[in-house]
Amino acid sequence: DAKTTQPTSMDCAEGRAANLPCNHSTISGNEYVYWYRQIHSQGPQYIIHGLKNNETNEMASLIITEDRKSSTLILPHATLRDTAVYYCIVRVAKNSGGSNYKLTFGKGTLLTVNP
Amino acid sequence: ETGVTQSPTHLIKTRGQQVTLRCSSQSGHNTVSWYQQALGQGPQFIFQYYREEENGRGNFPPRFSGLQFPNYSSELNVNALELDDSALYLCASSSQGWGNYGYTFGSGTRLTVV
Numbered sequence: 001d002a003k004t005t006q007p008t009s010m011d012c013a014e015g016r017a018a019n020l021p022c023n024h025s026t027i028s029g030n031e032y033v034y035w036y037r038q039i040h041s042q043g044p045q046y047i048i049h050g051l052k053n054n055e056t057n058e059m060a061s062l063i064i065t066e067d068r069k070s071s072t073l074i075l076p077h078a079t080l081r082d083t084a085v086y087y088c089i090v091r092v093a094k095n096s097g098g099s100n101y102k103l104t105f106g107k108g109t110l111l112t113v114n115p
Numbered sequence: 116e117t118g119v120t121q122s123p124t125h126l127i128k129t130r131g132q133q134v135t136l137r138c139s140s141q142s143g144h145n146t147v148s149w150y151q152q153a154l155g156q157g158p159q160f161i162f163q164y165y166r167e168e169e170n171g172r173g174n175f176p177p178r179f180s181g182l183q184f185p186n187y188s189s190e191l192n193v194n195a196l197e198l199d200d201s202a203l204y205l206c207a208s209s210s211q212g213w214g215n216y217g218y219t220f221g222s223g224t225r226l227t228v229v
Contacts, residue, residue, distance in 0.1 A: 034217055043119070043205050043220030044158065087157060101171045102148065103207075103218065105157030 004088045009110040018075040022088030025069040030092050035073045037084040078113045085110050119221035121206050127227045136191040138206030141219045147189040150205040201228045
């Protein structure tokens, strides 16, 4: 799986958009970008994933650059409950055997939403 | 629809002892993975079970072993506990080895080895 680079920490004001960047310059053509978050003392929670088109769901939007070497997770109206560590992960979408079944987590970005 | 449940939530063991952690997968999920998360680090993949067999393993020694049962629940066993085994152990389930929406994680078991 391709490696990702994320800032260690970010701050955001409550009610404002939080934009979390991720670099994945070695991403392969069949690898998706996944975002998870982990609120303190809980397990990671799936947020969103995408291949090359921008994606949106009820939690967030995912913007992937045309060359797919980087992406941005957008929380449109951050709340205090969005304070968490956000992980950007790249990997193939389906398990076709071999070693592509696991999630490879880095240290992620600690997003702190301030009142 | 129930999520992933893990037990116990907290556990204290002595170095050299053995421990068993349990996980019930989300309804409809047939694959279970285990992760170890040390303080301040991201989760690290231990192994995955599908159809009651281990079908993938991370860089963990053989004293880390597991089982998956016909109802898709799973156990993680760690023998000869070491102080460095102190961590949050996470169980994650998915369908058909890799779901379109990734894994559903439990809240974990906090293991402390003294």
